[in-house]
Amino acid sequence: MNRETSSGDAATRISQLQCWPYQIPVPTGFRTAHGSLFGRTGAIIELQTAAGQTGLGEIAPLPGFRGENLDEALQPLPQFLEQMKGCSLQEALHLLYQTPLSGSTLFGLEVALLDASAHVQQRSLSSLLGAEPRSSVAVNTVIGAQSLEETVQQAQMAVEAGFQCLKLKVGHEPKIDLKRIAAVRAAIGSEIKLRLDANEAWDIAHTQSFLMACARYDIQYIEQPIKAEDLAGMRALRLSVPIPIAADEAVSDLASAHRVLSMQAADILIIKPQLAGGIRSSQQIIQEASARGVQCVITSSIESGIGIMAALHLAAATPQITLECGLATLNLLADDLIVETPVISGGNFFVPDAAGLGVTLDRVALQKYYR
Ligand SMILES: O=C(O)CCC(=O)c1ccccc1C(=O)O
Numbered sequence: 001m002n003r004e005t006s007s008g009d010a011a012t013r014i015s016q017l018q019c020w021p022y023q024i025p026v027p028t029g030f031r032t033a034h035g036s037l038f039g040r041t042g043a044i045i046e047l048q049t050a051a052g053q054t055g056l057g058e059i060a061p062l063p064g065f066r067g068e069n070l071d072e073a074l075q076p077l078p079q080f081l082e083q084m085k086g087c088s089l090q091e092a093l094h095l096l097y098q099t100p101l102s103g104s105t106l107f108g109l110e111v112a113l114l115d116a117s118a119h120v121q122q123r124s125l126s127s128l129l130g131a132e133p134r135s136s137v138a139v140n141t142v143i144g145a146q147s148l149e150e151t152v153q154q155a156q157m158a159v160e161a162g163f164q165c166l167k168l169k170v171g172h173e174p175k176i177d178l179k180r181i182a183a184v185r186a187a188i189g190s191e192i193k194l195r196l197d198a199n200e201a202w203d204i205a206h207t208q209s210f211l212m213a214c215a216r217y218d219i220q221y222i223e224q225p226i227k228a229e230d231l232a233g234m235r236a237l238r239l240s241v242p243i244p245i246a247a248d249e250a251v252s253d254l255a256s257a258h259r260v261l262s263m264q265a266a267d268i269l270i271i272k273p274q275l276a277g278g279i280r281s282s283q284q285i286i287q288e289a290s291a292r293g294v295q296c297v298i299t300s301s302i303e304s305g306i307g308i309m310a311a312l313h314l315a316a317a318t319p320q321i322t323l324e325c326g327l328a329t330l331n332l333l334a335d336d337l338i339v340e341t342p343v344i345s346g347g348n349f350f351v352p353d354a355a356g357l358g359v360t361l362d363r364v365a366l367q368k369y370y371r
C-alpha cells in the first residue's frame with residue numbers, strides 16, 4: 001500500500017479519527033414485544049483528512065433486538081483506527097471491507113468514510129451511491145405498543161401531520177391488538193396504509209388466526225410475527241394467510257438475507273443498515289432480493305440524525321426502494337446530535353443536497369450526551 005504523502009492526496013489522506021460515545025434519553029419509551037427502550041446509546045465516528053475534509057458516522061447496535069452490544073462494537077476500534085491513519089479514504093474502505101467486524105461497527109466506519117469521500121467530491125452521499133437519487137423518500141410513522149386510546153390518538157396526529165403510512169407495534173394480547181387495529185382503521189379511513197410489527201412475539205397458530213381476523217382491515221404487511229430462526233414457519237405462514245409477511249429480525253447480514261430468500265420465507269425484507277452490516281451490505285441484500293422479486297424497506301435503528309441520514313441517502317439512491325421506509329424515528333429521541341433539523345413533510349423525508357450526509361455535528365449536544 002502506497003502511503004506516500006504527496007500534496008495531491010492530502011484531501012483523502014486520513015489524519016484523525018475519533019469516537020464519541022453518547023447516551024440520549026427516549027422520553028416516552030419505545031415499546032415493542034422485545035421490551036421498552038428508554039435510552040439510546042451509541043458512538044459517533046468523526047474522521048478528518050489531511051486537507052481538513054470531515055466525515056461522520058454512527059455506531060449504534062441494539063442488543064435487545066439482535067447482535068452485538070456497544071462495548072463489543074467499539075472493542076476493535078482503537079486498533080482499526082490506528083490502521084486507517086495515513087490511508088486514503090479508498091484504501092481505508094478497502095481495508096474495512098476485508099476486516100471481519102460486527103454490523104454496526106462496519107456501518108459507522110463505512111458511513112464516515114463515504115461521507116468524507118462525498119465531501120471531497122463535493123456531492124451528496126445519495127449521488128455517490130446512485131445514478132439518479134430522489135430528492136425525498138416516502139416514510140411511515142411508527143406507533144409503539146400502547147393502549148387503545150393512545151394508539152388511536154397517535155394515529156390521528158400522524159395522519160394530520162401528513163403521513164400516508166402508519167406502522168403499529170403489536171405482539172402482546174392478540175385480542176387487544178385486534179381492537180387497536182380496528183379502532184385505528186376506523187379513525188384513519190381506508191386510504192392510509194397500515195402495517196404491523198410483532199417483533200417475533202407469536203407462534204404460527206396465533207399468527208394465523210390473528211392475521212385471518214385482520215384481513216378486513218387492509219394490512220399492507222406484518223413484520224416478523226414469529227421467531228427469526230423459524231424460516232420454515234415464515235414460509236408456511238406466507239402460504240396460508242392473505243397478508244404479506246416481512247422478515248426483519250431474520251435479516252442481520254447478507255448471509256441471513258440469503259437464507260430468507262432461498263427459503264422463500266418472506267414477501268418483503270426489512271433492512272436496517274445499522275444492523276445489517278452497513279451500506280454496501282444493504283445494497284447487496286437489495287440486489288439479491290430484487291432479483292427474486294422481493295421488495296425491501298429501509299428502516300432506522302432509532303439512531304441519531306447521523307445514522308438516519310445515512311439510511312435516508314441510501315434509500316434515495318436506490319430505485320428498487322419504493323415502499324415507505326421506516327426512517328421517521330428522530331422524534332423518539334429527546335435530542336439530536338446534528339445542527340440541522342431534518343425535514344419530514346407530507347409523509348416525505350427530504351434528502352439534504354449539501355455535500356456528503358449534509359449534516360454537521362452539534363458539539364454542544366455531543367458534550368451534553370457524552371458518556
Ligand atoms: O420501521 C420503523 O418505522 C421504525 C423502526 C423500527 O420500528 C425499529 C427500530 C428499532 C428496532 C426495531 C425496529 C423494528 O422494526 O422492529
Ligand SMILES: [Mg+2]
Nearest residue numbers: 197223248270
Ligand atoms: Mg420490525
